Amino acid sequence: MTAGSVSVPAAPPVRANALRLALSAEATKLRTVRSTMWALLATLVATIGIGSLIAMARVSRWDRLSLREQLHFDASAASLRGIFLAQLVLGVLGVLVISSEFATGMIRTTFTAMPRRGTVLVAKALVFAIVAFVVALAGCLVAFAIGQSIFAQKHAGISLSAPGALRAVVGGAVYLMAVGLLGLVLGTLLRRTAGAIATLFGLLLILPLLVGALPDPWNTDISKYLPGDAGRALFTVQPQSGLLSPFGGLVTLAVWVIGGLVVAGIVLSRRDA
Amino acid sequence: MIVAEGLTKRYGDVVAVDDLSFSVPPGRVTGFLGPNGAGKTTTMRMLLGLARPTGGSIQTNGRAYVEHAAPMHEVGALLEAGAVHPGRKARDHLCWLARSNAIPLRRVDEVLGAVGLESVAGKRIGTFSLGMNQRLGIAAALLGDPGVLVFDEPVNGLDPEGIVWIRSLFRALAQEGRTVFVSSHLMSEMALTADHVIVIGRGRLLADSPMAEFTHRPAGAVLVRTPASEQLAVLLTADGASVEVADDGALTVSGMNAPEVGTAAHRYGIALHELTPQHASLEEAFFELTGDAVEYHAAIPDATDRKVTA
Numbered sequence: 001m002t003a004g005s006v007s008v009p010a011a012p013p014v015r016a017n018a019l020r021l022a023l024s025a026e027a028t029k030l031r032t033v034r035s036t037m038w039a040l041l042a043t044l045v046a047t048i049g050i051g052s053l054i055a056m057a058r059v060s061r062w063d064r065l066s067l068r069e070q071l072h073f074d075a076s077a078a079s080l081r082g083i084f085l086a087q088l089v090l091g092v093l094g095v096l097v098i099s100s101e102f103a104t105g106m107i108r109t110t111f112t113a114m115p116r117r118g119t120v121l122v123a124k125a126l127v128f129a130i131v132a133f134v135v136a137l138a139g140c141l142v143a144f145a146i147g148q149s150i151f152a153q154k155h156a157g158i159s160l161s162a163p164g165a166l167r168a169v170v171g172g173a174v175y176l177m178a179v180g181l182l183g184l185v186l187g188t189l190l191r192r193t194a195g196a197i198a199t200l201f202g203l204l205l206i207l208p209l210l211v212g213a214l215p216d217p218w219n220t221d222i223s224k225y226l227p228g229d230a231g232r233a234l235f236t237v238q239p240q241s242g243l244l245s246p247f248g249g250l251v252t253l254a255v256w257v258i259g260g261l262v263v264a265g266i267v268l269s270r271r272d273a
Numbered sequence: 274m275i276v277a278e279g280l281t282k283r284y285g286d287v288v289a290v291d292d293l294s295f296s297v298p299p300g301r302v303t304g305f306l307g308p309n310g311a312g313k314t315t316t317m318r319m320l321l322g323l324a325r326p327t328g329g330s331i332q333t334n335g336r337a338y339v340e341h342a343a344p345m346h347e348v349g350a351l352l353e354a355g356a357v358h359p360g361r362k363a364r365d366h367l368c369w370l371a372r373s374n375a376i377p378l379r380r381v382d383e384v385l386g387a388v389g390l391e392s393v394a395g396k397r398i399g400t401f402s403l404g405m406n407q408r409l410g411i412a413a414a415l416l417g418d419p420g421v422l423v424f425d426e427p428v429n430g431l432d433p434e435g436i437v438w439i440r441s442l443f444r445a446l447a448q449e450g451r452t453v454f455v456s457s458h459l460m461s462e463m464a465l466t467a468d469h470v471i472v473i474g475r476g477r478l479l480a481d482s483p484m485a486e487f488t489h490r491p492a493g494a495v496l497v498r499t500p501a502s503e504q505l506a507v508l509l510t511a512d513g514a515s516v517e518v519a520d521d522g523a524l525t526v527s528g529m530n531a532p533e534v535g536t537a538a539h540r541y542g543i544a545l546h547e548l549t550p551q552h553a554s555l556e557e558a559f560f561e562l563t564g565d566a567v568e569y570h571a572a573i574p575d576a577t578d579r580k581v582t583a
Contacts, residue, residue: 018342025373033358105356108323109413112350114337115322115339244473272324 005049013235022114022123028095030127039093040135043086043176047139048146051082055147062154074238076168079147080140080201083172083235086137087179091200094183097128099193109273118265125184125261129177136176140169164237171234178253179204182227186259188268204228227256274298274452275421279329281285282315282476289315291476292329297454299420302443304467306559308536312476313456314353317425319349320454333421345374345417351410351424359399362391363409366398367416384412389438403430410441420454428462431575440466460559472562479562495531497524497538498547505543512537515559525551 030036058078062070098121101107114120144165148157160166182203186196204227211223220242223229229242233249244252282290290312297303300527301549307313318324320331322338330337341347357366367381385391388408393401393562398409407430414422424443428436443466447453457463463470463484470487474482499505502522509516514528526534531550538545 014432021343025369028363028365028369028372029358032359032362032369035360100358104358105353106358108318108321108352109356109370111323112321113345114371115341115344167295226312272318 017230018114018116018119019123022116022119023127025114026052026120026123026127030131033100035096035100036093036131039089040131042089042124043093043132043135044139044142045091046083046086046243047080047136047232048143049078049082050085052146052150054081055079055150059150059153059156060157070156071084072238073156074236075151075156076162076165077150077232077236077238079144080168080235082139082143083176083231084090086136086139086176087204087231088201090136090180091183091204092197093194094132094180095130095200097124097184097187098195099191101185102187102191103193108273117269120266121261121268123187125181128184129181132180133173133177134194136156137170137173140172140176153213164246168235168237171231171246171250174250175231175253178231178257179227181208181257182260185257185264188264225252227253230256274335275331275333275454276335277316277320277329277331280316280319280326280331281328282312282324283327284317288317288476290326290473293473293476293478294329295471295478295481297452297453297471299328300447302447302453302455302466304463304470305454305473306460306463306470307458307473307479308457309390310475311473313458313473314425315476316473317350317423317456320423321348321352325364343417343515345370345376345419347417347419348420348421349414349417349419350425351407351414351427353425357398357406357409360397362397363394363401364394366409367412370413370416374417380418381415384410384415387415389411395425402434404435407431408435411442419451419559422446424453424455426458428457436462472559474562494551495526495529495534496528496547496549496551497534497545498522499524499538499545501543505538505541508541508543509534509537523547560574 055078065073098107099150101110110120111117128260144160148159151157158165160169183196183200186199186203187193190196191198208226208228211226212219214222224233224244226240230242230244230249232250233244234246234253236243236246243249277293277295280290280293281288293312293316299407305313305316316322316331320333320338321325322344332338332381333341338344338348364381364385367384368378370376371378371381382391383395383396388411389414390405390408393405398406401409402436407427411424411427414424427439443455447468455463455467460525467484470480472487473477487514497505499522502518502524506516506518506524509524509526509529514526514534516527517525529537531548535545535548
């Protein structure tokens with residue numbers, strides 16, 4: 001066989017927008033590995049399944065709650081408890097979006113095709129953020145609906161039009177997306193899947209425990225700025241001490257994610273691949 | 274056209290590439306040779322913008338690689354096998370690459386056909402053999418129809434049919450006026466493939482010359498066959514030549530060229546059945562350059578030859 005189908009070098013191509021091309025390439029990549037579909041499915045199962053189980057558990061113990069506890073019951077947050085498991089699933093997917101490329105050496109193919117590494121990271125983050133948000137929002141909406149129908153047995157269910165309810169559902173999805181992006185940041189910085197996942201879980205699960213052991217008021221002063229509590233402020237409706245306002249939580253999460261992506265972008269561009 | 278000027282890469286105290294300058298013009302196959310650790314892959318990585326030079330520059334078509342917005346139209350690269358995600362299907366791998374550089378998707382099927390992978394386009398890359406992986410990498414390099422092609426160890430894992438195919442592919446690409454730059458540690462393969470060789474060792478340029486010149490450098494040895502081999506060996510040794518006698522009686526004479534050997538044999542009245550100047554093989558020229566010859570040859574059991582010292 002010869003290179004029969006290879007023609008003489010063509011005229012220079014139309015100059016296309018680098019970010020648009022990178023978005024298209026990264027969307028194709030995300031779509032064409034099986035782990036994406038499994039992780040997104042697991043996110044739905046965790047958000048909806050765990051949310052429903054916890055809602056049923058709350059209802060079964062409802063009559064043992066004090067009147068004060070019943071009055072301050074946060075029906076939307078209680079239906080969204082699956083987020084605590086789903087965040088780990090989406091976080092792992094976020095890590096894998098880039099760590100799988102480091103592990104297989106494909107990052108070199110990626111950077112050979114798209115030498116602007118900052119653009120690659122932005123494209124990866126945007127594609128992942130859109131997919132993660134859409135799936136997380138679907139999961140949170142269904143979990144909310146199922147949860148409220150369960151709470152309705154005790155006349156404790158609320159509708160999506162109740163004050164703060166819609167914000168809590170959307171906020172839950174935003175938080176899940178943000179955790180996934182933090183996974184992407186850690187995957188970029190650490191390049192190792194296991195190390196990045198361990199660090200992410202430490203940030204979400206261990207660090208709050210350590211900070212909580214600090215003397216008052218340092219513990220809450222610090223922990224409310226950690227990603228976990230900043231996210232909780234987004235999907236909590238009943239006022240809770242030690243949490244930022246929903247807007248404050250959103251800004252704090254944005255600082256974590258955008259700050260992390262900027263650092264990751266600089267490191268990615270400086271390091272040899 | 275690839276141009277390296279004073280290219281240098283240091284990792285801490287280790288100098289991987291040391292003030293390397295060369296150019297790779299279009300229209301011919303240029304081999305890039307060196308022993309393991311010579312700096313070939315580091316040079317290739319700097320060429321592709323994957324590693325940053327400590328000093329100097331390496332450019333393709335007058336620009337550093339990272340300045341090409343859609344580089345696959347200018348430079349096609351085969352990286353080491355395995356720079357792919359094993360869970361992705363072959364066609365999907367080429368599709369994302371095509372999208373990243375605004376290459377029409379019909380090119381994907383064209384290059385799959387060109388490398389003979391159309392029947393496994395829907396299979397996951399993880400199921401591929403090393404040779405199929407190499408073909409996929411070559412398909413990716415051809416995708417943007419680039420004028421410059423860079424292949425890092427392309428022959429690895431290919432079966433004999435694949436090796437013949439890739440040789441003719443390189444030749445065809447060069448004849449179309451493209452720049453073809455092929456790294457290899459297989460010297461004998463390069464002898465059949467490349468028109469020109471660039472040899473490096475310990476990061477430094479050792480040779481940059483046409484293949485013919487490289488392999489025809491003065492080797493000095495002359496192969497002689499004669500019925501009176503012992504006699505001629507003694508006489509030539511007495512004349513100052515160094516002679517080795519093989520078990521079948523063939524003499525390898527060094528220190529004299531072919532006309533001198535022929536004249537001497539005539540003078541002694543000895544009939545010659547064969548008188549052949551020996552060209553250094555690419556390996557020999559290579560080892561001579563890199564200074565690894567002694568070490569390498571010592572590892573080969575050598576029972577057939579014995580030195581005549583009389």
